[in-house]
Amino acid sequence: MASPAVKKAISEAALQYRKPKGKVFEYGTAGFRMKADLLNTVVFAVGLLASLRSKKLSGQWIGVMVTASHNPAEDNGVKLVDPMGEMLEAEWEAYATRLANAPLESIADVYDELVKEIDVKMTNPARVVFARDTRASGSRLVGVLNAALTATETEFIDFKYMTTPQLHYVVRCKNTLGTQYQYGEPSEQGYYEKLAQSFKKVMRGVKVQGSLTVDCANGVGGPKLRELIKFLDSAVDIKVINDDVINPDSLNYECGADYVKTKQRAPPSSKAGVLDRCASLDGDADRLVYYFVDESNVFRLLDGDRIATLAASFIGDLARNAGIAQKLKIGVVQTAYANGASTDYIEKVLKLPIICTNTGVKHLHHAALRFDVGVYFEANGHGTVTFSENAMKVIRNTEPQSPAQQHALESLRALTDLINQAVGDALSDMLLVETILAHKGWSPKEWLGTYTDLPSRLVRVVVNDRSIFKAYDAERKLESPAGLQEKVESLQSRYNKGRSFARASGTEDAVRVYAEAASRSEADDLATRVANAVSEAGSADGQQ
Numbered sequence: 001m002a003s004p005a006v007k008k009a010i011s012e013a014a015l016q017y018r019k020p021k022g023k024v025f026e027y028g029t030a031g032f033r034m035k036a037d038l039l040n041t042v043v044f045a046v047g048l049l050a051s052l053r054s055k056k057l058s059g060q061w062i063g064v065m066v067t068a069s070h071n072p073a074e075d076n077g078v079k080l081v082d083p084m085g086e087m088l089e090a091e092w093e094a095y096a097t098r099l100a101n102a103p104l105e106s107i108a109d110v111y112d113e114l115v116k117e118i119d120v121k122m123t124n125p126a127r128v129v130f131a132r133d134t135r136a137s138g139s140r141l142v143g144v145l146n147a148a149l150t151a152t153e154t155e156f157i158d159f160k161y162m163t164t165p166q167l168h169y170v171v172r173c174k175n176t177l178g179t180q181y182q183y184g185e186p187s188e189q190g191y192y193e194k195l196a197q198s199f200k201k202v203m204r205g206v207k208v209q210g211s212l213t214v215d216c217a218n219g220v221g222g223p224k225l226r227e228l229i230k231f232l233d234s235a236v237d238i239k240v241i242n243d244d245v246i247n248p249d250s251l252n253y254e255c256g257a258d259y260v261k262t263k264q265r266a267p268p269s270s271k272a273g274v275l276d277r278c279a280s281l282d283g284d285a286d287r288l289v290y291y292f293v294d295e296s297n298v299f300r301l302l303d304g305d306r307i308a309t310l311a312a313s314f315i316g317d318l319a320r321n322a323g324i325a326q327k328l329k330i331g332v333v334q335t336a337y338a339n340g341a342s343t344d345y346i347e348k349v350l351k352l353p354i355i356c357t358n359t360g361v362k363h364l365h366h367a368a369l370r371f372d373v374g375v376y377f378e379a380n381g382h383g384t385v386t387f388s389e390n391a392m393k394v395i396r397n398t399e400p401q402s403p404a405q406q407h408a409l410e411s412l413r414a415l416t417d418l419i420n421q422a423v424g425d426a427l428s429d430m431l432l433v434e435t436i437l438a439h440k441g442w443s444p445k446e447w448l449g450t451y452t453d454l455p456s457r458l459v460r461v462v463v464n465d466r467s468i469f470k471a472y473d474a475e476r477k478l479e480s481p482a483g484l485q486e487k488v489e490s491l492q493s494r495y496n497k498g499r500s501f502a503r504a505s506g507t508e509d510a511v512r513v514y515a516e517a518a519s520r521s522e523a524d525d526l527a528t529r530v531a532n533a534v535s536e537a538g539s540a541d542g543q544q
């Protein structure tokens with residue numbers, strides 16, 4: 001049971017805020033995310049829950065990140081980070097939702113109910129670290145978080161501005177400090193040092209060709225990339241653009257990874273020349289896409305699927321060169337949004353197993369842990385590589401039989417440090433891509449040449465009630481509304497290499513329709529027809 005003093009402190013602190021009328025909150029794929037004005041009570045609830053989570057886990061550090069990633073500047077959001085730097089355990093999402101929807105007058109009682117229900121030992125310490133992106137509303141929301149943590153007598157550290165992956169990194173470091181699994185120094189400097197040292201190691205004997213221009217979405221990634229560059233000792237020539245964090249409206253505006261991926265074009269401000277290597281981060285620097293303009297002045301995107309195939313092929317080569325390929329099960333995890341050509345390439349050329357999961361990185365991350373080396377990326381550029389305990393042992397302890405094996409083993413060791421295994425991290429992924437391109441001696445053109453993407457189209461359909469769209473088979477099929485799946489299948493069978501599916505978005509009030517086919521016009525046509533079928537099924541239900 002919570003002490004009367006703590007309950008009183010919670011009640012008093014909560015009453016400083018007002019709940020927006022009629023709004024129902026839900027902890028979704030990306031935590032809570034909405035217009036920043038509506039978030040005070042939600043952040044307060046998240047503060048309470050972070051404290052409970054830490055106590056439940058015997059005082060391990062829990063992270064709270066205040067960000068709305070690629071959303072417009074006026075939005076904000078908040079999510080919890082579990083001790084090893086993973087997303088919050090699914091079961092606790094429901095507790096977050098419950099606390100966020102509790103009336104302020106009784107929030108202390110709901111908190112106490114949870115203490116009993118989850119069986120939290122209240123004498124355990126509670127420890128929380130938090131950070132925020134560059135949004136103007138962040139300082140107010142951090143103030144609210146502070147109030148919740150103070151009321152619950154939680155020990156906390158404010159890391160001020162950080163990228164989302166930096167906070168995940170710090171959480172993992174804090175909880176592994178002094179153990180054999182110590183992940184690194186739990187500080188921003190420790191993060192840069194770890195990345196820079198491993199990058200320099202893995203780059204021994206090779207050189208990055210030309211420069212890389214990085215669009216930072218005018219978000220927190222800009223200043224953090226500038227910091228990282230200081231630690232890299234010119235091992236790579238990075239030009240930072242779209243790093244304006246002073247003008248609050250510029251965040252994610254006509255730039256950033258989400259803009260580039262969804263519009264399939266470079267930011268209008270881009271001055272990149274033909275074949276120049278470019279990359280974009282999103283607003284909190286956990287997503288990364290590459291692109292360039294080819295000799296015919298055509299924009300070419302290298303998205304998350306491309307990063308996954310590049311990483312899987314490189315790590316596979318290193319494992320073979322190190323003589324440990326037989327001991328490591330390497331696999332790739334994708335979602336239904338992965339381009340069919342990438343799936344084909346992984347199966348037929350790389351000859352690696354693939355798992356397809358539901359959308360949302362937590363699903364991909366969990367599936368990746370089933371491999372010794374799990375490469376996972378969403379097509380939109382969010383992903384990383386995980387190494388199992390077995391993989392870490394094999395990579396660390398194998399005695400090389402030749403200088404070539406030794407070199408490959410050393411590269412693999414450095415890669416396990418370069419890669420942020422806690423979560424998808426645009427800065428770490430960027431150094432990984434630069435490493436691989438340098439080793440292969442590739443420009444983005446050779447990278448693009450590994451396979452040809454099928455033309456695809458993503459459409460958003462607004463319906464009366466998206467909850468009637470129930471998916472199964474890793475969201476590739478619909479079980480309801482009745483009859484719609486048959487319609488989608490009949491439509492896709494009419495197109496060469498046609499593939500289409502529809503699913504309710506977890507972050508927006510809409511149904512997303514994806515279609516791909518052998519030609520651009522077929523993909524567009526298929527997407528339009530399936531979108532129409534979805535729209536009809538959606539409105540038919542609404543009229544009942």
Ligand SMILES: CC(=O)N[C@H]1[C@@H](OP(=O)(O)O)O[C@H](CO)[C@@H](O)[C@@H]1O
Pocket residue numbers: 029030337359360361378380504505506507508512
């Ligand atoms: C097609 C697509 O890009 N969907 C995104 C989007 O999810 P939806 O559930 O589709 O709204 O936001 C998620 C959170 O950022 C991200 O993980 C996911 O990839």
Ligand SMILES: [Mg+2]
Pocket residue numbers: 069070282283284285286287
């Ligand atoms: Mg993001």
